[in-house]
Amino acid sequence: MTAVFPARLPVVCAPMAGGPSTPALTAAVSDAGGLGFLAGALLSPEALDGRLSEIESLTSAPYGVNLFLPSAHIAVADEMESYRAALAPIAAEFGVEPGPATPGPDDIDAVIDVVLAHRPAAVSVTFGRPGAELTARVHEIGALMIGTVTSVDEAREAVEDGADMLVVQGSEAGGHRGVFTDDASSPRGxxxxxxxxxxxxxxLSVDVPLIAAGGIMDGSGVVAALGLGAVAAQMGTAFLCSDEAGTSAVHRAALLDRRYRRTVVTRAFSGRPARGLENEFAAQFTASAPAGYPDVNAITGPIRTAATAAGRADVPNLWAGTGWRSVTAAPAADIVARIVAEMETA
Structure with missing residues (x-):
């Protein structure tokens, strides 16, 4: 194991696309001794460049950037149009229309150029193999390439491509499952x-350092992961209600609302399996939602945005891992300090 984890503490703040991941959160966790990650997904090259510059204005500590790799899944046009039609009545409630069934062009090449120009300590990828070419470019700037895997086969493929470390994502994780190939016949991904x-x-299958992810909310969870061979634990849900997170008011309130009973894995919001609190939208559309990212994500986007602006928690995605009941509202540095204190007594 030649790769060295680039932070003082074995705590990683997960990249959380769509709002929660902010420069302030990334910098705060890195400043506290952990490794903060910024989600580069869903951002234009220009927006990402600005956010990375902001991180660098806030801290000199190591940080990482995560990228969603382009989907290999080809959405079925008829399925997309049928789903769009099914969502039209809900969209009308908010005075909007479902988004286009065909999303705009992907700027992944330009996004990668921006990331590499900023020379982060680590680049992680989700939804596919890192690829030997991208891995080589990451290594050229002296950064670690970190793959996100959900199976032994994916782990082996990522290591074949030269990944230095792996985020091992268990089923408990909130947000998107990092499966390389989304099989429409497998609802849970x-x-x-x-x-x-x-x-x-x-x-037992690969010889690179592993970062544990999925349902870890406190120091005892970190200690348990280290005991199983991980070098660090990646946590997202634990930071969703931190002061620095960009989590919406609707999402924050739902995470702290004891009326929510469980999380579910659903394609209803984005077209890829993702875990979140079960609200009315998830309950209604999980069974019928087609596989197809980013197409479904584009279709539901205007509805989710309008519902959030209206303060409606029954419609937007409320990503959360299985440990969401332990969420606390506090500065990110305090959350890191609490986790470390719990590790010392675990």
Whole structure:
């Protein structure tokens, strides 16, 4: 294991696309001794450049950037139009229309150029193999390439491409499942192994450092992950209600609302399996939502945005891992300090 984890503490703030991930949150976690990650997904090259510059104005500590790799799944046009039609009545409630069934062009090449120009300490990728070419470019700037995997096979493929470390994502994780290939016949997104089982299996199959992800909310969870062979734990839900997060008021309130009973894995919001609190939209459309990212994400986008602006928690995605009940509202540095204190007594 030649790669060295680039932070003082074994705590990673997960990249959380769509709002929660901010320069302030990334910098705060890195300043506190962890490794903050900024989500580069869903941002234009210009917007991402600005956010990375902001991080660098806030901290000199190491940070990372995450990218969603282009989807290999080809959406079925008829399925997309049918889903768009099914959502039209809900869209009308907010005075909007569902988004186009065909999203705009992907700027991934320009986004990658922006990321590499800023020379972060680490680049992580989600939704596919890192690829030997991108890995080589990441290594050229002296950064770590970190793959996100949900199975032993994916772990082996990522290491074949030269990944220095792997985020091992268990089924407990909130937000999108990082499966390389989204099989429409698998509602939960692949085998969906629990984190302890997956971490052990991957650890026996590859010889690179592993970062555990999925349902970890406190210091005892970090200690458990380290005991299973991880070098660090990646947490997203634990930081969703931090002061620095860009989490919407609707999402924050839902996370702290004890009326929510469970999380579910659904394609209803984005077309890829993702875990969040079960609200009315998820309950109504999970069974019928087609596979197709980013197409479904584009279709539901105007509806989710309008519902959030209207203060309606029954419609937008409320991403959360299985440990969401332990969410606390506090500065990110305080959350990191609490986790470290809990590790010392675990």
């Amino acid at each position: 692949g085998d969906a192994m629990s984190l302890p089982s997956l971490l052990l299996a991957v650890g």
